[in-house]
Amino acid sequence: AQKITQTQPGMFVQEKEAVTLDCTYDTSDPSYGLFWYKQPSSGEMIFLIYQGSYDQQNATEGRYSLNFQKARKSANLVISASQLGDSAMYFCAMREDGVGNKLVFGAGTILRVKS
Amino acid sequence: KAGVTQTPRYLIKTRGQQVTLSCSPISGHRSVSWYQQTPGQGLQFLFEYFSETQRNKGNFPGRFSGRQFSNSRSEMNVSTLELGDSALYLCASSLRLAGGLDNEQFFGPGTRLTVL
Numbered sequence: 001a002q003k004i005t006q007t008q009p010g011m012f013v014q015e016k017e018a019v020t021l022d023c024t025y026d027t028s029d030p031s032y033g034l035f036w037y038k039q040p041s042s043g044e045m046i047f048l049i050y051q052g053s054y055d056q057q058n059a060t061e062g063r064y065s066l067n068f069q070k071a072r073k074s075a076n077l078v079i080s081a082s083q084l085g086d087s088a089m090y091f092c093a094m095r096e097d098g099v100g101n102k103l104v105f106g107a108g109t110i111l112r113v114k115s
Numbered sequence: 116k117a118g119v120t121q122t123p124r125y126l127i128k129t130r131g132q133q134v135t136l137s138c139s140p141i142s143g144h145r146s147v148s149w150y151q152q153t154p155g156q157g158l159q160f161l162f163e164y165f166s167e168t169q170r171n172k173g174n175f176p177g178r179f180s181g182r183q184f185s186n187s188r189s190e191m192n193v194s195t196l197e198l199g200d201s202a203l204y205l206c207a208s209s210l211r212l213a214g215g216l217d218n219e220q221f222f223g224p225g226t227r228l229t230v231l
Contacts (some may be wrong), residue, residue: 016231030228035219037222042224043205043225043227045227046222047219047220047221047222066196072170091158095213097213098213099171099213100148100165100171100212100213101146101171101207101209101218101220102148102163102171103150103160103207104146104160105157107157108157108158
């Protein structure tokens, strides 16, 4: 069965510094996608970044990058140059290809950016 | 392009009642998925609809049901509400059924249901 583990319930980071949010996953399917979403206090889920299991390079989207280590089954999110607006809940999620768009989410990490 | 919309945004019901939530996907998106978010259980997949057919179902009791219309709009229904059904219900839409970076799921703002 699919499983996503986020071991950091909460993180603090100083404004303008980089922060890494951890995510490990478990699946027996060779084809899958990994996602990171941001959820501000308003509740809406905002897509940040995607990594496919066959992608050779780590995904990057602006200040977000995904440190994909397939052998270790980890997909850590790196946020560079943190901003106050980055304070939110962050979720790692996985979709196994071939079974629709069902996402399995981790428990999330609350990130607080300090000024 | 308009995003995913969900109505109503807030809802208060009492135990035993039923409720219907609505989701309008992004124009052109044909897949709609529903998720329940609670503090205790986190984000859990309810079901997915594509071309008016349920394609995937999560581990929820039969009180939770849904449907999709020909214009891809979707509704979910919860009958005989229980206190534990209080949650944020999120709807997400995608272009197609599966696969690829360009098939990411876009989420709506959610409906916050409170059961008293």
